[in-house]
Amino acid sequence: MLESKSDATLYRRTDHGRTRRRSGWSVGSLLFALATAGLATAVVFWSGWPTPGEGTASASNEESEESEEAANSASGDLASSGPVMVATGVCDAHRLKAMKEADPSVAIEIPAEFDKQFPSANACQSAVDAWDEAAPGPNQPIPFSHKHHSGQFKIECLYCHSDTDKSKAAGVPSVELCMGCHSQFPLEYDEIEGIRILKQHWEEKKPIEWIQIHRLPEHVQFRHNRHIKAGVACQTCHGPVQELDKLYLVPDTKLGYLVPVAKLEMGWCISCHRQNNQQASQDCLKCHH
């Protein structure tokens, strides 16, 4: 739980970084900032800030532990309460099957209409995890899982974020693009709430209001296409999105600084721009104009 707290703290800190006034610092705010930095450092030590190298891994371990825990407790409750558990949907069937596999003594019943391959167990699980309140990051309007699409199905990032190599803006896929695939899926998939919401948006022709996770301040002019052309992997800035059901700003802890530098802050940008023989520009005006 300590780990999870530190993630939350870090997320907040990053949030603070981007809401900082662009208009610069007064003497008062400098003092204020010094004090804040002191406190933040203290928080780091108290809350067991992840040491370099183990941040993301430990976070995901903790996550899986937690979900297992949840599953166990759930199965315990069910096992004690009744004789036969009847599946109420395809996803529920997947869950019961998994339970049976783990503990053959459990009695389950899968009605024929729910005994299906699709939606897959992974899809069901991803949809649940994408709206896991306990996981870091905000709940999106649709329980969309990058892990499912990008990690399990290996869909290229640029298939959906197709402007990334063309424009400064990466672009978020249109509802139409989502429906390009999802309209061809069997109707059983509608059991997943995310799919239902997606189809509702499509029918009402209403855009999806995603909550922005990777946000640069307004005074930064970032060019996605430049970075793609330079061969920078998406994950360098966006973290291992292919492993995440629910997106959040994954902290970067690889730098051996006293106070770890959060992702998407300028020091972190510059640390990369300084690498590789300084091929990337370090001119202020490149990004700030």
Next chain:
Amino acid sequence: MSELDRREFLKIVGLSAGAAAAAGCSEPAEKLIPYVIQPETITPGISVDYASTCLECSSGCGLHVKTREGRPIKLEGNPEHPINKGRLCARGQASLGRTYHPDRIAGPATRSGDGSLQPISWDDARGKLAAKLGSAAGKTWILGGPVGPSLDGLLDQIVAATGIAGRLRYEPFGDHALVDASQRIFGANAAPIFDLTGADLVVDFGSDFLDTGRSPVEHARQLSEGRDIASQANGGARVIAVGARQNLTVSSADLWVPAKPGSEGVLALALAQAVANSKGNAAVAAATSGASKDAALAAAGIDGALFDKLVAKLSGATRAVALPPGVASSTTAGRGTAAAVLLLNAAVSAIGTTVKYPAVDAKRTASLADVKALVLKMNAGQVECLLIHDLNPVYSLPAALGFRDALAKVELVVTFAPLADETTERASLLLPDHTPMEAWGDASPRPGVRSLVQPTIRPLFDTQALGDTLLSAARAIGGEAVATLPAGSWKSVLESNWATTSWRHALARGGEFGETPLREVALVAGAAGLKVALPEIAGAGDFTLIAFPHSFYGDGRGAALPWMQEIPDPVTKLSWNSWVELSHAKAAELDLKFGDVVTIATEAGSVDVSVFPRGGIPDDVIAMPIGQGHTVGHYASMTGDEQPQPGVARGVNLAEILPAATDEAGGQAFLSTKATVTKTGRFRRLALSQWTDNQRKRGLAPEVSLYDLAQAGSMAHFLAASPASASEHSDTEGAEGGEHARGGHHFSGPPFEFDPANDAHPDQPYRWGMTIDNDRCTGCSACVVACYVENNVSIVGEQQAIRRREMSWLRIERYVGDGDDDVSADSERRPIPSGEVLGETQVRYLPMLCQHCGAAPCEAVCPVIATYHNDEGINGMVYNRCVGTRYCANNCTYKVRRFNYFDYGRKNWPGLLGLMLNPDVTVRGQGVMEKCSFCVQRIETARQPVKDVGKPIPDGAVKTACQQSCPTDAISFGNVRDTASAPVKRAVQGANRAYRALQILNTRSAVTYLSKVRREEHEGVH
């Protein structure tokens, strides 16, 4: 209570600060809202240009509307368009703001009994209109402004089909006198096209052709091409301006004839007679037999020598053109004056060369006399329903006409204006039209040139195109006649009108740009013995009142636009309010100083307005700009002021004091009354952005005579010339003055000589630089608007502008002569703005922007390195690093840094105006210094494609916003380390007049100016 030790104290401070910081984090999350269906042509982050047409005035310039994510963010000229060839004036660029304007009417509405507006549906609105048209079509009139040919045709069809009593196409600044004169002199029922291409002499009889004339962008371009000093050693075309007030055109003229207001016609006729006699043109001589030189001299108040000089110049010119009066000099003798000027054109054989008549007859437009007749009908109860479109008659018609009272007698007043104005305030049914950015339409600037208007954004409000509204209302009436109306929507009507050409091709190109079919004209027999009367200038008073069109407001519609209010008038440098110009002598006589409020009274009414004393106006004349005095509008009135006063007029409306006088053709005569000036004892400060036109001999905007240029020959010679020897040839400067002027003037080396220690990184291929040709600059301020729009420069409002906190990154400085270094005149707080002398044009314009100095004074003093020099020579300003000490601004040699005192960027874009901000440029926050960036966002955009292939940015790939808009191509920008680049070529070509502003301070400015050339001195040397 235990004492706190240091450690304890820090802990507490740290905790409380931390708590405050945590509380500050609760900013609402930003949303990413992608398309439901992404249009194929739109890539977020990449702009798309659409060709369209500017409808802000009747010139009909072509547009490229730059859109980002489906939103128009900037207007630029269409390079293919024959009128403006890629350039665009200040007003055209500012018209972008209409679409996002806080004054937009949200949807159809009716006015209820208590005067409030009730929204209704379009169906109900259409029903109301149709019911009225069905029952009282014979008592329905349409009063409208100029519209494109397709809509015009459709409206005529609707009038015919529904039996509407009549339709007036009225333009306040119409051309009736000129068309009528053409008919009488040449038998041509059309307004001539004035083509300044290749002209060697342009005589302007008060049309103000460079600013508020018939086609200012086109004429400014043609003139600048004809005056290009690099290609014409003799200086090219000369400009002679006739008129009492020094306006923008007079500022650029080589010779100013300050004839008394209203004497233009008599003078032109006498000149035509003299020229015809000297050239042996019998026909014109016969036509001008009624002229009298002596009478002309007396009327104009000029001496015989000047008259003879004019005759000599006109007779000696090979391709001269005379331009008939514009609004400011339209008199009750307007037709006679226009006829006299046309005769002068005939005398110099300009007809067919510089003055061309299109083969197509002009469509008759309504004149003020026609509107008068309509007002009589309204008063007599013969008008039950009045439809008003593209016009704000309550504001712009002379109050003396009684239109407002007559309007109250009309049962149903319907307006189609998309923005609230004085007329919509009195309308009972509001059916808002789209703005030109949202609508389909077309324009025909002249026969043969057709230009399309296409929507570039989905309508932001519940509006409907005028054509569709009227079509559907007419169809709702039913009946046989209505069946003759074209089927389909307004757009399909438009498409069918363009059926002769490829629609898609026309859309992509912006229209169909053919040759104008011309007709041969000759003097008609009836033209002989033309008599031109002196106009009647009625009323009592010591002063003749000149009501001149403001550079930015047009007939008043421009006053609604934030930039048009904020950017100072190019001549007086005043903004945000009205003023009255008065000569220094008269001001002293009446004990009036700048800002003192006086009452201007005519027989029609009186207004109170602040005084602006100046030199460029005769003692018996006062001048006031048309266009202010709106009582409705966020910017146009005081509604959106820092101290909001809803419904209070900003400035004064000249319609209140102008009589409804007309010329012989029925057009409004704006120069028709005398006025009295009475001191009130009150004072109202005006927002004046430049407090002096005295450059104190610092050589900021020097002038070189043609003689000096010829003597210098090469730059080396020029530079070698000692101050003393240079001043020998300079008759405008004393020996000492010459020294001063030269002191700030000459280069120590060739232009753009690279200094690796200062200018840019020696390993980088670029040093961005600019060359500005002051000789081409007319001061029109199109570049200033371009800069405001491109760079999200904030509007500060009148109160802040008075405190001189305007945020302009680029300003046009205006100086008169070299100035004098007597500083005692400035000891008084109120400015002494004018070194102008009646009849002398010593005006120099100096576009002033960040000079991107190699050795920049600002960089050295910034404590946080927020301003620094980048490797490509740009003086960078990093907003997020700035802490607002303002040391840089204090140390800036050129005063081009602006400080954002009150977060103007966030507060001052009310309504949807924020939607038009350029996403490539940061909106600066409070407490941050900002300044010109050489449009670094455009440099970076141009770098993208070439960086991929490892090539340098080619010359011409980067056009700064100011450069792009300039009608006279005065600005060139590029990499000055490339000796073949445009700015270097221009600077080398003009090396004998090249200088840097305040070169003596060795700031190593990246902007090279080319001096204005004085063409009138040493005439005959060449």
